[in-house]
Amino acid sequence: MATEIKLIIMDTKKYIQNMNKKHIIIGLIIVILIIMGLSFHTNDNNTETYNPSINVSEVTDGDGYEDNAASMQYNDGLYKVKFEHMGILKGHMFLNEVIFQTEENETFVLLRITPNMDSKNEIPEAYIVPTIKDDIMEINVFVDEDFRNMLANPINIIWGSTYQNFKQYDFSNEYKPGIYVDTVYDNDTERFRIGGNDANIFVGDATLEDAQSQNMEGITGVFLK
């Protein structure tokens, strides 16, 4: 019996000696990765607090909140409106974000609509938060540094029930580091009183002519409807 145990021990030793060092290293890496993954998973469960850089509730004095899919509910007791974002990248419509995948399967977010902006993540981001005060809609148009850098053309804001208003984006007001806000106003809020209607706000590289001719081709930006 003792001989057999000895033989087994010898065999095991021989097996370990014969093992390719590369296999051991790979094995160790896998173990480390699993531990890291488990650790990440555990931490992930503990970090569910969502604290976006643009707090919709705060901007709207508690009258609005983020809803599903880049949309927000607004209800100040008089106006009940659901505002919905949509994006356009070089003429192609999208909803939350546009992801580009290279042939090597690398992915990049080309444009994202989110209130949780990060000016250092190299992702162009934008978000529009309207609020209605004294029957006038105050439209806060947020963009980050990446959004500013992405568009070669001047960035414009076009708004109004028929997109009749136009101005070039003013980057002088930095809401938070690398995040800008420009505010415009819309007096025609009656249209939201009964049943609601489109907000019709755009930030991006379209011109007023584009808006009037309903041209989508080659345009990049974010709409709030």
Added chain:
Amino acid sequence: MRNKKGMLLLVANLIIGLVILGAGIMFVTSDIGQPLFNALNNFMFPKLTSGCDTNSVNSIQALAYALNCTGMHHAGIDVTELCPPQKLFGTKVAACYGSGENYNCEVQGFELTKNPEYDESDPAGWITGMGDPNCIVYYEAFPEDQAADWQVRIEDFSWAGAIVGGVFNVVPVVGKGIGKGISKGVVSIGDRATKLVPQISIAKSLYKTLDDNIAKTVGIFTLKTFRNKQAGLLAFKNIFDISDKYITKELKITKRLVDVEGLTLQAAEDIVEDVAKITTIKTFEAIQTTAGKTTFAKLRFELQEELVTKMGHNIKPKELDDIALHQLNLIHYVTTGSTVSKSITPLQKIIKWNTYSNLIGDGGASLTNKEINTVITKGNDIVQHMPKAQRESILQQTKEFTQFFFNTKMYNDPVMQLGTLDILSPAIPNDIAADGINGLGTCAILVKKISLGIVACSYFTGLGVMAAYIDNSNEKYNPIGINSLGYKKNYYAVQTEKLADTLNYYYIALKRESFQYPKRFFLVSPCKTEKVIVKHEQIGCYYTECKSEQAVCCGRKVEDPIGTYDIGYYEWSAESDCNTYDEYVTSATIHNTGGVLKRGFLYTTPLGFLQVLYSEITEKNPETITVMGHEIEIIGEFQYDRDSATFDVKETDNNICFVETGINPPLSSKCQGAYARSDTDESIYTDNPIIRTIDVRNGISTNYRPEGNEYAGWSNTVEIEGAETYYRLDTQEEVKTEEFNIQAQNALDYNNGLTTTLNIIPLYMDAEGNGIKKCVQLTERPSVFYNPWAMKTKDNIDSLTVSVELDKTFEGTNYCFNSVDVLSGTLKGTTMITLAVADTIITGLTFYASGVVVPVLIFASGMIYEGVSYHVDKMSAWPQR
């Protein structure tokens, strides 16, 4: 001797089968048998039942309560007594809390699970229910796209068919006279060449036998499903007849090339393949293009020219004639087939539907070459008169289609391609038919072109398509009714149980993941939650993709040969152009979809009755309308264009409801409801969601319900059906007549003489929705139709949203709304396919068995499937699906 014995056995079986069948029919139709049969039927397939267990039913009832309380509160009704803070539904608690805009209700521990007592033994049910959750709850109508993961997939059948086809090709059919000595599909070249002749005879015999068996099977599958069973069976017969001849010719040519010309089998097959390719091209050219000069002589000439150029003397004139004749049959078949036109291209469709109404009447049997030419010429003219953009789009699709078909590697036999499509019944939606084509492509790739296998494979694909069709007839796709919450068993032919007749007027949406838009409310088992929360929120509903200030999107509706209407395509244009129509169009509507959606008006009474009146939105803005004697004030921008007159409805002897002046209730059951009418339009209001189409004939508003291709009289009974709207353009009289199906829902209270007011609550209803409210979300809009610069594209409507907090503590799949149960679906699907394969092999081998075998077999398979599914559910989901 063996054959004689086989024949005797066949006759004996048939006699026994007939006796049993006859006795059975006599019994179940007798005074004694019928009640018993009904009782048994009710026991096995109870009408008002669902696949939900008691806890689920309690959960749903609590949810209905939560929805009603929340809705009523936000409508301004005092719910203090109606909705106490907590109410028990079995073990489920519904709690309402908060005030003002923050008033919400929730159902704690909401869950949906399968009713363990429920037994599905309906032979059709085991197909239609494949992969479906057993307990489903939804608002008004089930969102069909949600069921995509559960639907029967044709490709599963074609793969199974490929396997069976392969078996037929490589495994000798054991004994049984005709099968003995069948050649193997995979053998040496020389071996195959020498066995071509016996293979032909076996193939022919087997075609015949398969044909019969298929017909029997089809009969079972189609009993309750196909609108035109005979057409399906006839198509089956036709396809096998034609393909039998075709394949026989193909094999004969191949054999001659090997035997006489001394070619290798490979070379001979290549030549035959080229023949198939050229004939396919020529056939499609003949069908699609020419100005009506395709004749036998022309086809022969063209084929001869092509084939001789390519193959020299390898093809003999007699063979060319045979091929040309065959192809002419094919052309005839294609141009007169009932389903093919639906399944090919929009171009084909346009060519077809315009003339099919006449041709289909007699099944095309009397069609002459001249008539075919007329079809083609007329169709060609239509194409020429179409707007350029539409024509180009259609021609592009045609090109893609033909490229697909011209790839002979996909499938060599055009008869099989097109003919099998025709099997697939006149009532199959286009996408299913398209899947059918793909399925056949799979057959061709996997089974190659060996005839026996491909027939088996095609047979299977046909079964798959039929199964898919049955699945699409699934009861869950029938709207449960306006303002209702339904829960039901999802199988075919089992009635839906409507839990609450009227919840309230709010649209109910399900809030899903944070990155998803809300969706029409539904939940399916298994679903275990901490709670579901009902809130009053705004939902952005979009009119249509095609509305803007400058242009509208016209949905061009076309009528197919069986009288249903599909939107052929959309086009952007000025509204005035939207109303133009082609002189060749005999039955179509060019409708401005921008005006299709209707808004509803909340109709309130001092008693707190909440009802909704739907209307069209137009430019006219009268301040009041009068319906059933009640003057209704219209306020705000949503005004109603109806004249203030009211009209009574009278039923005539021929089941037509005429609108007359004056009020004289009660109305007849067929014509009940109140009509309001103006000079330009007319609408109907009823106290039931009734489909009625209105037509104007000689100034009299008349109800019509089109049937087939004719102006048919009003149907005999009031129907509540799925989404349908009928339009008609009567070009014979050069009068454009739109038949509106204007929906009223829970209309006006007949006995209510109280003053009423309208609160403006915009609701949405699709013209095709038959009163089912529809809130089109951004993600549901095809991007090609959407222009973000468009103005006034949406309204924010008051709605009730249901948020689900999943119970993450239990083990197993928690479906609810958010994921596909891949494991369960795969296991069930595999079981299904295995059983279907077994069924086919057995039916294929029991040639001489009587018709009793097939139903018994399918019934047994259904039971096995359900048994397996039960255990799969138990393993893969909590606690059952």
